[in-house]
Structure formats: structure tokens, C-alpha cells
Amino acid sequence: MTSATLIPRLRSDLAAAHFSIPGLTGLWGIEADAALQRNQRVPARRALATLATRRSRNEPAATLARLFLLGEPVSRVDLDAALPALGTTGAEQLALVAADGESGVRPLVDLRPYGFIDAHGAGSWWIVSDLGELALGHPLGETHVLGIxxxxxxxxxxVIPTPVARALDIGTGCGIQAMHASRHAEHVVATDISVRALKLAALNAELNEIDNIEFRLGSLFEPVVGERFDHIISNPPFVITPRGAEVPSYEYRDGGMVGDALVEAVVRGAADHLTPNGVVQLLGNWEYHDETDAFERLERWLTPAPDAREAFAPAASTSPALDAWIIEREVQSPGEYAETWIRDGGTRLGPEFDRLYNAWLNDFEARGVRRVGFGYLLLRLPPELTPAPTLRRLERMPDALGHNPAGLxxxxxxxxxxxxxxxxxxxxxxxxxxxxxxxDVTEERHYWPGQQDPTVMTLHQGSGFGRSVPxxxxxxxxxGACDGDLAVGAIIGALAQLLDVDEAALTAELVPRVRELLVDGFLTLPETA
Structure with a gap:
């Protein structure tokens, strides 16, 4: 049978087994679920063992959880019962499992439910990826396809949920960003350098009945030369890795370039693949070199010189500089950065960990890297009538984050x-x-005891980035007077009289601050604006 026949059977079996986030939490409880998020499976194992002693038969969801989430072998009889339409034979044909002795099977992939809430509402999918370190029991392979x-x-x-005609997902991996983009784009192109990643991403799209994604093999913008998109999304392989045969190069996180050059390549090449007003959103790392601030380097990426354009885009490119809103959420020392990504690959403390640690520190020292930043990049191609960028905002927000159930x-x-x-x-x-x-905006005031006038006043944002403004x-x-009835000028005029100050001077002081509060979401425009 073909995958076109087998995948609908798998979908039907997973739904019938209640193989879902609520279903699994019901099996092993909230604490075991939280432990799994920390890559610890003992609590889940214990809960499933207790469940098995209380019931005469294995529940389908428990069998699937042991196999695909915990990475344990199960019997063919139990898997046939858990997947009655697909069967163990069908799971083998889809390369989900392989034989383990005469009467058992072991997992070849990680298959788990995934739930989310976005601007379109709540949703749930099943996601297939490669087995993680928990199931493998050893460090990841270099061609590993990461899950969520x-x-x-x-x-x-x-991701901005505005409806668009065409979206591009660069470095799609298991396909999760392309699948999210499919909810607001008519057509999505998803690219990756990994044949296996594209195979698993296509499986995930078909398993979840998503039919508006096109998958293409290639690096960065190579598969879409000459094409433009309304929305480009990328969780690229941005991890800074020492170049050398002695250091593992994981496809899911390492793009094969020196330092932060891969993020630079995406930024410099984006303008030639955007429609007017088109937006790029990506995650990335950037380096602080010696005494140079990383934001100075980011500014240069945003306005590439002609010779730089030739390296990353067609030589004849005349693309304008991009609008940009970049948020740095974290900064790490070279040592902290090395520790993070050596552990991510599954290497534990010991001689091999130390060897890799030295390789990272040697690379950073040789290139004068003293810190590494991580954050979000939002870039936009200005409309043709306004070729100059109007938005150039580079911010550091290590702690700011509001309450956003459906995302930012x-x-x-x-x-x-x-x-x-x-x-x-x-x-x-x-x-x-x-x-x-x-x-979502509230005002906080502090008073000295017995005083009528506040000593400190602060405006707080409950959602968005959770900003605070003195x-x-x-x-x-x-x-306080912005209730939609009075114009800004009328409010300032009344305040000037109340405070006995010059109205023109007060206007000059407050108008720029009003603009900032508008852009940050503290104040909102009337619907007719």
C-alpha cells in the first residue's frame, strides 16, 4: 500500500486512541507531563506501569505513548490493537517502527500530539520527528530532524497572522512553521537542505490534512531564486559552531557558515524575495566583536553595500534598505553559549564535553567574540512609493513579556x-x-505616607511585551483623559491651563511621547483612522 492509503489510516487510529495532549495528561498526570518536558521519563513510566496493573488490557494511547514518546519497544500484538486500521505492518511501511526481536517493535521516529492557540483559535496536530536523546540514550546524530x-x-x-497570498519557510525542519503559516497563507513554500527533513515535513502536512505547502530542497534562498513572497518565516540553523571536523555539525541548527554569517545571509538576501510591504520574521544569534556593539553590525546588515549584495543576492539587485524591528532577549558569554549548545547535542560532562568546550572557546577567542546575543528579527520591505525605511528599532528586552495566550x-x-x-x-x-x-493598560502609583501627591507613577502593559513606562x-x-471622546490637542490644552504652563511647550513635549505610546500599544486609534 502507498502512503496515500496508509496515512489516513494512521490519522484515524491516532484520533480513535485519543492520542492527544489531554489524553496523555490523563494517563500519567500533570507532574509526569512536566517531567517529560524536562526530558525525564521515569514519572511517566511509573504512571503507565500503575495503569497497566489496574486494567486488564493496554490502552491504545498508553501503547503509543510508550513507543513514540518514551522510546520503548512494544509487542506487535499491542501495537496492532493500538493501530487497528494501520496495523504494525503499515507502521513498518511508513518507517515509523522496526522489528525488535520476533514479537516486538521499536520506534524509528518520535510521534507526539502538539497543541497551540493562535489568532485563528485553538488547534492540534500530530508531529513526527527523529527520536530525541531520551529515546536514543546517546548524543544526537548530525542529520537529526528536530521536533518542536x-x-x-x-x-x-x-508570526504575524495577517492573511497573505504566498509565504516562505526557510529551513523548515519537521515543517512546523510552514504548517502554522498555512493557516494564514494561501500557498506556502518550505525549504530545507535535508532530504529527510523534507520527507518528515511532508508526512506531517499530509497526516494533518494540510494541502497548501510545497516542499523544495536547497539552502536559504537558492530554491526560490527570482520569486517573491508576502511573508518569510525562518527558524534557521543559526547556532554558532566552530568549523572543524572534530566538532559535530548538526543540520537542524548549524548552517555551515562561520560565526553569525548565516543570519546575516538571510537578512541581506531578504529584500530580493519580498513583495512591497512583505515581512520577514526569524530568530537569530549575533556576535559582539571586541569593543563593537552587536547592534552596529546588525545596522550594517540592514543596509548592505553593493559588494555585499553581490555575495548574498543577485548582482543586479537594487533593493532598498529594510524596515527593521529587532529585539535582543538574551546575551551569553562565550562559555555560557558553548555549554548550552554542547548539552543540546546530547554530550554530557566528561572528556568529550571538555574537548568541545575548548573548541568553542578557541573559536570565539580567535575571532574576537566576547558575547553572543539572541533574539527576534522582524524586517519589512518598504512600499515602492516610500523606498526609505521608516522603522528602525533595535531594542534590548531581557525580561519584558506580557500575557499573550495566542502569541505576540x-x-x-x-x-x-x-x-x-x-x-x-x-x-x-x-x-x-x-x-x-x-x-490591558494599568497605572501604578506610589505615595509617601501621609502625602497626597504620588512620588512614582508608572504605566504597565498587561499583554504585548509587558512594557512599563514612567x-x-x-x-x-x-x-487618563484618552477615552475616545476628546482629541489629543483638546486634552493638552486643558492640561496646560490646569498646570499653568505654556500650551505650545507642553504640546512639543507630549506629542513625541504620544507617538511612542501608540507604537507600543498603550494607546489605540479610532477604527476610522
Whole structure:
């Protein structure tokens, strides 16, 4: 039988077995579930063993969980019962399992449920990837196809959900970002350098009945030369790895370039593959060299010189500089960075760990790298009528993060729209506009005992990036009066009288701050703006 026949049977069996996040949590409980997230399977094993002693037969979900999540062999009889439509033979034909002795099978892949909430609502899929370190019992192979990790969830939560015609996922891996993009794009192109990654990604799309993704083999923009997209998404292999045969080069995280050159290549090449107003969203690392701030290097990537364009894009490129909003969420020392990624590959403390540690530190020292930043990049091609970038925002936000059940994508979209409105609106028009305080915004005040006037006033954002803004009396009064009824100019005029200050000077002071509060989502525009 072909995969076109077998995959629907697998889908039907997984659904009938209640092989879902709620179903698995019901089997082994919240604590065991949390332990699995930490790569510890003992609590889940114990819970399943207790379950087996209480019931006369193995539940299908328990069999599938032992096999595909815990990486343990199961009997052919139990797997036939868990997958009655597909059967063990069908699972072997799909390369999900292989024989383990005469009457058992062992897993060849990790297969698990995945749940999410985005701007389109709640959803759930089944995701196939390569077996992890927990099931393998040894370090990962260099061609390992990663499942859904923290970085995958971070990026999918950042993706702007605006409907588009064409989207591109660079370095698709198991296909998770392409699948998320399929919810807001009519057509998705997903690329990867790994034949196996593309095979598993295509399996995941078919298993979850997603039919608008096209898979292509190749590196970065090579498979889409001459094509443009409305939305480009990438969780690229950005990990900075020492170049040398003695250091493992994992396809899922290492793009084969020196330092942070792969992220630079994506940034420099993006403009030639975007439609006007098209957006790129990716995760990345960037290096701090000697005394140079990493943001200085990022600025150079955003405005490539002609000779640099030739290295990363067609020689005839005349693409404009990109709008950019870059957020650095973390900075690590060379040692911290090396430890993180050596452990990620499954190497534990010992002589091999020390050898790799030295290789990383030698590489950083030789190239003058003193720190490594990690964060999010949002880039946009300005419309043809406004070729110069209007947005150039590079921020460090190590702790800021609000409550965003459906992710940050919608917030980013709203912030971009607010930025565009205020960038195209002069002060006269702004002063005539009625603004409203966003519903997630609160104000905090601190007083000295017995005093009527506050000593500290702060505006807090509950969602978005959870920003906090210090307030003075005038700004606090303006924000407090933004209820959608009074124009900004009228509020400032009233405040000038109340505070007995010059209205023109107060206007000059407050208007730039109003623009900032708009862009950050503290204030919102009327629907007619």
C-alpha cells in the first residue's frame, strides 16, 4: 500500500486512541507531563506501569505513548490493537517502527500530539520527528530532524497572522512553521537542505490534512531564486559552531557558515524575495566583536553595500534598505553559549564535553567574540512609493513579556499598523485625533505616607511585551483623559491651563511621547483612522 492509503489510516487510529495532549495528561498526570518536558521519563513510566496493573488490557494511547514518546519497544500484538486500521505492518511501511526481536517493535521516529492557540483559535496536530536523546540514550546524530522545541514555539507565537497570498519557510525542519503559516497563507513554500527533513515535513502536512505547502530542497534562498513572497518565516540553523571536523555539525541548527554569517545571509538576501510591504520574521544569534556593539553590525546588515549584495543576492539587485524591528532577549558569554549548545547535542560532562568546550572557546577567542546575543528579527520591505525605511528599532528586552495566550503575532501587527499611521501623520492631524487607552493598560502609583501627591507613577502593559513606562504629571493626565471622546490637542490644552504652563511647550513635549505610546500599544486609534 502507498502512503496515500496508509496515512489516513494512521490519522484515524491516532484520533480513535485519543492520542492527544489531554489524553496523555490523563494517563500519567500533570507532574509526569512536566517531567517529560524536562526530558525525564521515569514519572511517566511509573504512571503507565500503575495503569497497566489496574486494567486488564493496554490502552491504545498508553501503547503509543510508550513507543513514540518514551522510546520503548512494544509487542506487535499491542501495537496492532493500538493501530487497528494501520496495523504494525503499515507502521513498518511508513518507517515509523522496526522489528525488535520476533514479537516486538521499536520506534524509528518520535510521534507526539502538539497543541497551540493562535489568532485563528485553538488547534492540534500530530508531529513526527527523529527520536530525541531520551529515546536514543546517546548524543544526537548530525542529520537529526528536530521536533518542536522552545525556539519553534517562540517563533510560531511571533508570526504575524495577517492573511497573505504566498509565504516562505526557510529551513523548515519537521515543517512546523510552514504548517502554522498555512493557516494564514494561501500557498506556502518550505525549504530545507535535508532530504529527510523534507520527507518528515511532508508526512506531517499530509497526516494533518494540510494541502497548501510545497516542499523544495536547497539552502536559504537558492530554491526560490527570482520569486517573491508576502511573508518569510525562518527558524534557521543559526547556532554558532566552530568549523572543524572534530566538532559535530548538526543540520537542524548549524548552517555551515562561520560565526553569525548565516543570519546575516538571510537578512541581506531578504529584500530580493519580498513583495512591497512583505515581512520577514526569524530568530537569530549575533556576535559582539571586541569593543563593537552587536547592534552596529546588525545596522550594517540592514543596509548592505553593493559588494555585499553581490555575495548574498543577485548582482543586479537594487533593493532598498529594510524596515527593521529587532529585539535582543538574551546575551551569553562565550562559555555560557558553548555549554548550552554542547548539552543540546546530547554530550554530557566528561572528556568529550571538555574537548568541545575548548573548541568553542578557541573559536570565539580567535575571532574576537566576547558575547553572543539572541533574539527576534522582524524586517519589512518598504512600499515602492516610500523606498526609505521608516522603522528602525533595535531594542534590548531581557525580561519584558506580557500575557499573550495566542502569541505576540497580533500585537506585532497592531504595533506595525500604529507605527505606519503615526509615521504618515503630521502633528496637526495627530492633535485632532481621539485616542483610547488600550484595555490591558494599568497605572501604578506610589505615595509617601501621609502625602497626597504620588512620588512614582508608572504605566504597565498587561499583554504585548509587558512594557512599563514612567509617567510625569502631564503624561499621566493625558493618558487618563484618552477615552475616545476628546482629541489629543483638546486634552493638552486643558492640561496646560490646569498646570499653568505654556500650551505650545507642553504640546512639543507630549506629542513625541504620544507617538511612542501608540507604537507600543498603550494607546489605540479610532477604527476610522
Amino acid at each position: 522545541g522552545g525556539a519553534s514555539r517562540t517563533l510560531s507565537g511571533l 503575532g497580533a500585537h506585532l501587527s497592531e504595533c506595525l499598523a500604529a507605527h505606519d499611521w503615526q509615521a504618515g501623520t503630521d502633528d496637526v492631524h495627530l492633535l485632532r485625533t481621539q485616542l483610547t487607552v488600550a484595555p 509617567l510625569d504629571t502631564a503624561l499621566a493626565g493625558l493618558v
